[in-house]
Amino acid sequence: MVPCAAGGNNANGQATVPNDLGPVTQVSVGVRHTCVVKTDSRARCWGNNAFGQAAVPADLGLVSQISAGRNATCAVTLDGTARCWGGGARPKQSWSGQPDRCLHRCSPAFWPR
Incomplete structure (x- = not known):
């Protein structure tokens, strides 16, 4: 089991x-939601979903990394594609080589190497 603190706030079940x-x-x-990468490389999120940030896209596939933000979530798929969803994200669109288009202070893990 993974213990979560979320700053002491659990108003959204995060x-x-x-x-x-x-x-x-x-x-x-994130601010109101939590996401994980499971050992089978599948993403799972829970908590507030007002902007779709906790609704993992059905076509996401397997992931190596995930980052929960304020109202959006981003993940890196096993093929290295960055995918984002939720408030402000463009669903089903991926970016590569454009860190300036990241949402809500994306982690440098999403920037090109």
Whole structure:
């Protein structure tokens, strides 16, 4: 089980880890939602979904990294494609080589190497 603190605030359930979550390799806590990369490389999010930030796209596929922001979430797929969804994101659009288009202080992990 992954313990979550979320700054002591659990108003949206973001700090309540789902009982059926299973093992994970990464956790990212946003303002009102939490996302993980599971050991099978699938993404899962929970908490506030007012902007679609906790609704993992059905066509996302497997991921290596995830970053929960304020009202959006970004992930890196296993093929290295950055995908973002939620408020301000352009669903089903991916960016490469354009860190200036990242949302809400994207992690440098999403920038080209």
